[in-house]
Amino acid sequence: MQIIDAHAHYLNLPNYLENLIEMMDQCHIDMCCLSGLGKIFNCKDNEDVKDAMKKYPNRIIGSYYIRLGQSKIEELEDAYSHGFRMLKTSIPFKPYDHPNFFPMWQKAADYQFPVLFHTGIVTMFQKPQDKYISSWFMHPMRLEPIANKFNKLNLIIAHLGVHWNKDAAELIRMRPNVYADITGEPDGWRIRADKIGLDKWLWWDKAYEKLVFGTDVHYTKIPIILKQDKERINQLQFTNSEKSLFYSKNILKLLGDM
Ligand SMILES: [Zn+2]
Known part of the structure; x- marks a missing residue:
């Protein structure tokens, strides 16, 4: 079965890219959507991702990082002309749904970039002292006005909201252009989700149509993420065709013709 990791980061560590590719080989992950979030997150940046796309064009899908209130619409x-096919965003200066950012969402819709939004409490490697960071700005419901106004734009809620799971799940259920991933650290919110049962939130028949597979961890943790997700989707009793939507087809649809 084809596997695409829709949520991978380029960490600022020696040989990270090569190690990531090697791990993807071992784990039979065909491609990953890679983003560089910069120093605050101990990551490489967009330029490095551009180089990674050139080096591994069949393995890396470029996900361009934007910080709202700082990144320029141009x-x-x-990004599009350099082959990026997705956007990733986190720690905005104002809430995601602030009208100041609407031109950015219009442009993203024009280029058919799906947008992966960090949602929930944010963990940073480096605390920027001078900047106001609020996780409220990254509540899943901040995506609702964007999804309503830009119905051609596809939005992905990262981590199913972390602790705002119910809101995240209901939004993906009720808005055709909103999706979610269930990424996170192997011992983080995912453990709580397993104890409670992911189907408490993802309760409707076709929830699998709105989920995309991703990892969002250091490459050494990818095997454990895969193992955990396999157990989860077995519990959710996905059929093989539902599994293939989750592992690759949903994200491929959002990315358009690849
Ligand atoms: Zn992430």
Whole structure:
């Protein structure tokens, strides 16, 4: 079965890219959507991702990182022309749904970039002292006005909201252009989700149509994430065709013709 990791980061560690590719080989992950979130997250940046796409064009899908309130709208044209096919965003200066950012979402819709939004309490490697960071700005419901206004734009809620799972799940159920991943550290919110049962939130028949597979961890933890997700989707009793939507087809649809 084809596997695409829709949520991978390029960490700022020696040989990270090579190690990641090697781990993807071992785990039979065909491609990953890679983003570089910069120093605050101990990551490489967009330029490094661009190089990674050139080096491994069949393995890396470029996900361009934008910080709302800082990134310029013109960057999207440049990103598209360099082959990026997705956007990733986190720690906005104002809430995700602030009208100041609407032109950015219009541009993202024009280029058919799906947008992966960090949601929930944010963990940073480095605390920027001078900047106001609020997890409220990254509540899943902040995506609702964007999804309503830009119905051609596809939005992905990262981590199913972390602790706002119910809101995240209901939003993906009720808005056709909103999806979610269930990424996170292997010992983080996912453990709580397993104890409670993911189907408490993902209760409707076709929830699998709105989920995309991703990892969002250091490459050494990818095997454990895969193992955990396999157990989860077995519990959710996905059929083989539902599994293939989760592991690759949903994200491929959002990315358009690859
Ligand atoms: Zn992430």
